[in-house]
Amino acid sequence: MAWHEVLYEVLNNINTVVLYIIGIPFGLQIIYMLFFWIKKKVFPKSDKKARICVVIPARNEESVIEGTVKDLIKNQTYPMELVDIYVIAHNCTDKTKEYAERAGAKVIVVNSSDPKTHRVSYCFNEAIKVILATNEKYDFLLRFDADNHVNKEFISLMNDAFQSGVKIARPYESVLNITESTYSQACGLYYVFDSRFSSRVRERLGIDAHVNGPGSMISWEIIEKYKGYDTKSICEDTEFCFKRIRDGYRCHFVEDAVVYEDLPTSLKDTYARNRRIGSGTFRLFCKYFFIFLADFFRTLRFSYLELILTYIFIPICALLCTWIPAFYIYSVIYFAVVGRMADLYLTLIIIACCLTFLFLFAGIFQGFLLVLLDYKKMGATRRRDLTKGVITFPFFSVVYIITITLGIFSKPKWKQVKRSKIKWSEDNGVNLK
Numbered sequence: 001m002a003w004h005e006v007l008y009e010v011l012n013n014i015n016t017v018v019l020y021i022i023g024i025p026f027g028l029q030i031i032y033m034l035f036f037w038i039k040k041k042v043f044p045k046s047d048k049k050a051r052i053c054v055v056i057p058a059r060n061e062e063s064v065i066e067g068t069v070k071d072l073i074k075n076q077t078y079p080m081e082l083v084d085i086y087v088i089a090h091n092c093t094d095k096t097k098e099y100a101e102r103a104g105a106k107v108i109v110v111n112s113s114d115p116k117t118h119r120v121s122y123c124f125n126e127a128i129k130v131i132l133a134t135n136e137k138y139d140f141l142l143r144f145d146a147d148n149h150v151n152k153e154f155i156s157l158m159n160d161a162f163q164s165g166v167k168i169a170r171p172y173e174s175v176l177n178i179t180e181s182t183y184s185q186a187c188g189l190y191y192v193f194d195s196r197f198s199s200r201v202r203e204r205l206g207i208d209a210h211v212n213g214p215g216s217m218i219s220w221e222i223i224e225k226y227k228g229y230d231t232k233s234i235c236e237d238t239e240f241c242f243k244r245i246r247d248g249y250r251c252h253f254v255e256d257a258v259v260y261e262d263l264p265t266s267l268k269d270t271y272a273r274n275r276r277i278g279s280g281t282f283r284l285f286c287k288y289f290f291i292f293l294a295d296f297f298r299t300l301r302f303s304y305l306e307l308i309l310t311y312i313f314i315p316i317c318a319l320l321c322t323w324i325p326a327f328y329i330y331s332v333i334y335f336a337v338v339g340r341m342a343d344l345y346l347t348l349i350i351i352a353c354c355l356t357f358l359f360l361f362a363g364i365f366q367g368f369l370l371v372l373l374d375y376k377k378m379g380a381t382r383r384r385d386l387t388k389g390v391i392t393f394p395f396f397s398v399v400y401i402i403t404i405t406l407g408i409f410s411k412p413k414w415k416q417v418k419r420s421k422i423k424w425s426e427d428n429g430v431n432l433k
């Protein structure tokens with residue numbers, strides 16, 4: 001056998017392994033989508049009301065913080081005299097502190113000149129120390145970002161879950177600015193997938209939810225035990241979830257509690273966001289991969305394997321941007337040069353079929369199904385308002401994959417977040433269930 005034939009066979013065998021690495025996690029996501037018909041979990045309503053601590057980290061958020069705090073205080077169905085709202089003014093050079101206090105929040109100022117402390121994990125834990133020192137007695141904590149808004153029943157629904165025995169939970173993560181542009185529509189559909197499909201199936205099957213975003217609920221008992229977030233990584237909320245699952249806690253999904261966050265509206269904003277996600281999550285995946293694998297074989301708890309199959313999508317993005325195009329370009333050129341025309345045509349057909357499947361089924365169909373089922377939770381008043389997002393959804397997925405890959409190989413720095421032009425109001429539809 002000639003050397004070029006040996007080389008191709010070696011590369012082809014490696015590619016087979018790579019396809020399994022990509023295909024198995026992707027297949028799990030398809031299963032989640034195909035089980036969209038499973039009924040959501042609803043926690044029984046409780047007359048017992050908890051004392052709640054709301055914590056909002058903020059750096060130079062004077063443009064949004066006042067509206068966020070006021071909305072929580074004025075528009076929740078929960079008795080707000082049982083809720084304390086703390087805003088962490090972290091290295092702020094604007095009027096975040098003044099506006100938060102004016103809105104009715106308690107403000108904890110955290111300043112540090114050390115660049116290593118310029119991340120949320122630092123200011124959050126410093127603030128928790130201050131709150132614990134007050135000796136205030138709370139039942140659970142809710143964590144939000146400075147731009148977040150929630151539906152009217154949010155706190156009540158989280159209380160219902162807590163009174164049912166839930167210690168850690170995540171909400172349905174939706175989009176504040178999904179109708180702002182075609183780009184924000186496609187972006188929003190991408191981010192909503194995990195809430196509507198994956199998280200619902202996980203909750204119904206007893207698989208741990210991924211508690212790694214705004215609106216998360218944590219029992220105060222856990223906060224006291226670990227004195228806040230016992231992690232200093234970029235993705236501290238994700239690692240906190242990893243650690244608590246390993247400690248034996250169950251993480252839940254409270255679907256009707258909806259948090260709306262401001263998502264990117266341009267390629268530049270997406271790259272800025274995904275640099276942090278790609279960099280931080282890739283490092284966490286590398287740190288916990290073998291730990292979770294060992295935990296799975298030791299306990300046979302499927303949640304460990306499911307975490308691997310979900311978070312492996314970060315390195316998969318790198319494979320999709322590097323190995324996959326390189327191998328198939330090489331294959332096409334190789335077959336053409338050596339005259340294996342049948343193999344060349346077969347390879348081209350396979351590539352065309354895979355791209356068509358991904359575009360139509362994993363792209364257009366997925367976006368269509370999300371809009372059909374959950375357009376109101378996504379902040380739209382009509383399904384047709386998201387039509388352009390459905391059509392462009394596959395193209396945004398490509399953008400996401402590329403920007404995540406770039407993030408893996410970068411070291412993101414703390415930057416001011418650009419806010420959308422959409423403002424929260426009682427009439428824009430995003431406060432509907």
